[in-house]
Amino acid sequence: MNLILEKHALPDLLQSWRGNYDVYLPQKMERFSHFMPLTDNSVLVTHEPHNTRISPKALFLPMTEALVKFTRFGGYEDAQQVIQPRIIFAIRPCDAQAVQLLDTSFIQEAYTDPLWLERREKTITVGLGCHEPCQTGFCTTVGYGPFNKADLDVLLTDMGDAYLVETLSKAGEDCFQGLPCASDEFVEQALIVQRNAHDQMPVAFETENLKEKLEQNFNSDYWETVSQSCLGCGVCTFLCPTCFCFDIVDETQRRERVRNWDTCMFRTYSLEASGHNPRPSKVERTRQRLSHKFVYWLDQVNQIGCTGCGRCVRYCPVGLDIRAMLRQAQTLPFEVSHAG
Amino acid sequence: MPDLDAIKTEVRRLLADGVVEVVVAFKPGDTPLHPQPAFFHSPEEVDSLVHNGLCQNNLATFLTHLPKTKKVGMVVRGCENRSVNALIVEKQKSRENLYLLGVPCEGIIDWRKIVEHVGEAVLAVHENSDEVTVETREGQFNLSRNELLHASCLRCAHRNPISADILIGEPLPEGDPNLARVAVEEFESLTNEERYAWFQKEAERCIRCYACREACPMCYCTECFVDHIEPRWTESGATPAGMQGWHIVRAFHQTGRCTDCGACERACPMDIKMTYLTEKLNNDMRKKYAFEVGLDIQTQPPFATVTLDDKNRFSV
C-alpha cells in the first residue's frame, strides 16, 4: 500500500507507537547519530549525509549480553532477558539487508540462536531510503541499493515535506493505518527520486570474478601490500552491520556467562590455548576479513557478505578503504576454473 | 607549510643510498580526507608521498610493527619525534637504526570537523597556515585552520621535531606550555561528582574496539591487560565496570609516557575524549617530577625508575 505521511505528523505518530512498542530511532549522540529508545523529548536525526555510526545490528546482537547466570553450588539458570516488541524507525536499507544476511548464520536448521530469533520476531522495521546516497557507501556495487526493500516492513521515501510510505507487510501496514493514500502522481515522483539516487552511485569496484581472484591469490603479496598500514583494531568490523563474531566469557565476579563482540582483526581472536596463532599477523587477519565477505559468504549462502554501508571506509583510523583494496584485487591474475 | 618536494628528495636519497631500508610516511587515500600511513621501499615509489594537515596518525606507532634491527626512516612532526624518543628509552628501537626527517608542524586537522561544515563530498583540500580551502561538489569553502585543529594540537608546546637527523623547513615558533595546564585545570576545577559524571559519559560510550590503543605508539605490549584471562584485571564486556576499568588503566599505563599527540582520540570511532586523563597525568609528571617525556633518549619516566636511595620506601 502507498500512503502519504506529512512530516509534521511524524512526532505524534512515533509517540502513538510507544504504548505497544519500544521505539528505536537515530538520535544525536556527541557528533554522530545513534539508535536510541524514543522518549518524550527525542529528536529524530536523519539529515546526516550517511547512516548511524554504530549499525542497528547492535539491537539484535548487543555488544555485551549475559547468556547464563551461575547459581550457588555449581548450578546455573537462564539469564532471562526480557525482549519487548519493538519498532526500529529509519533503519537504512543497507542495514536492514545486513540483518537478513545474518539470519543465515543465526537461524539454521542445526542450531538457532534463541535470543536472535526472539528479537527478530518481535521487531518491525521501518526503513528510510537514501535519496541523497552517502559518499562512502557502495550498496549498488554489491547488488543492493539505496531503496532496497529486503527485510523491511515499511519503506519511506523522503519527498521534502512528506514521506511516501510503502507498506511491505501486514505488521507494517498496521503501524501506519489511517494515513491517506498516495496519488499515482506522488508515487511516480517518488520513483524518480529513487531512481535518481540509484543512478548517482558509481560502481566502486567490479564484482565479477572477484571471488576467484581473492581465492586463487591466497598466498599473494597482495595481502601484505593492503594490510601494511592496518592497526588491527575493531573499528571496521565492530561498525560493520554484517560482522557477527562473538566471544563467550565467564565473568566469574558477576556470576555470568556473557557474550561480547569479537573480531578477526584482533590478535587474540584466533590465538589458541597452546600459544599458537594460525593468523599470526595483520596480513592473515586482513585476508580473513576480506575473504569472509567476498569469498566465504558466497561459498556458504551465495551472497556477498557486505552491504556496502560504507562505515569501514569512513571510520578506519588509517584510511584503509575496502573499495580501493578490492579494486586492487581486481588487477590480480586468475584462471577461469573448468568444472569436471 | 612543509616543502613536499624537499621531503621527497630526501626520502629518495635515503632509499637510493641505502641509508635506510624503508621510510614510513603518508600517501593519499581514496578521499582527500584520509591520507594513509605508507611504507616506501624504493625511490620510485616516493612520487606518491604526501604530508599535510589531514595526516592524522602518529607514525611512531608503526615502529614496533617493524623488526627491531631494520633500518627505518620516518617523517616526523614534533610529537612523533618525541614518541620515537620515548620508544628508544624503552628499548623498542635503537637510535642507530633510525633516520628521522623532521618537519615542523602546524597541527592536525580533524576531518570530522570538515565534514560537519561541508558534508562528505569532498573533492580536494588545500591548506595554508591560516586557512583550509575545501572543494566539494557544491562549491568551495574557506574555513579557519585554527577552528579545525585537533584539541591536542591547539595546546601543543613542541611543534618542532627536537632530535631529527635533518629538519625540512624552518622551525616554527613553539607553542605556549601553559595551554596544556589550562586544559587540565578545566577538568580539575570540577567537583568530584562532576568529574565522575564527565568520566562516565565519555568512558561508557566505548565499544572496546581498541583503536585508541593500536593508534598509540606507547601501547605496544604484545599482551594488553584487557586481553588477560588469568588473572582478569577488568570485566571483558561493554559494561560500565568494564569500560571504566579499560579507560582508567589505559590512561595510567601512559603516565610519563604519553606525548599528548592525540592519536588515540582521533582514532576513536565514538568520539570519546581521552586526553583529559592522560594530560592530567602528564601535568602531574611535570609538576611533581619536572619530567616531560621524549625530550631525550636516556631519561626513564619517573614511574619506571628505581633507585636504591629512593626517598619514598613504597610506604603509604
Ligand code: SF4
Ligand atoms: S579499521 Fe582499519 S586499521 Fe582498524 S582493523 Fe580495520 S582496516 Fe585495520
Ligand code: SF4
Ligand atoms: S564491509 Fe564495510 S561497507 Fe561492507 S557492510 Fe561492512 S562496514 Fe559496510
Ligand code: SF4
Ligand atoms: S569479517 Fe571477521 S569479524 Fe567479520 S564476521 Fe567475518 S570473521 Fe567475523
Ligand code: SF4
Ligand atoms: S601534537 Fe604538536 S607536533 Fe603533534 S601533530 Fe599536533 S601540533 Fe603537531
Ligand code: SF4
Ligand atoms: S577507540 Fe574509542 S571506542 Fe574504541 S576502545 Fe578506544 S575509547 Fe573505546
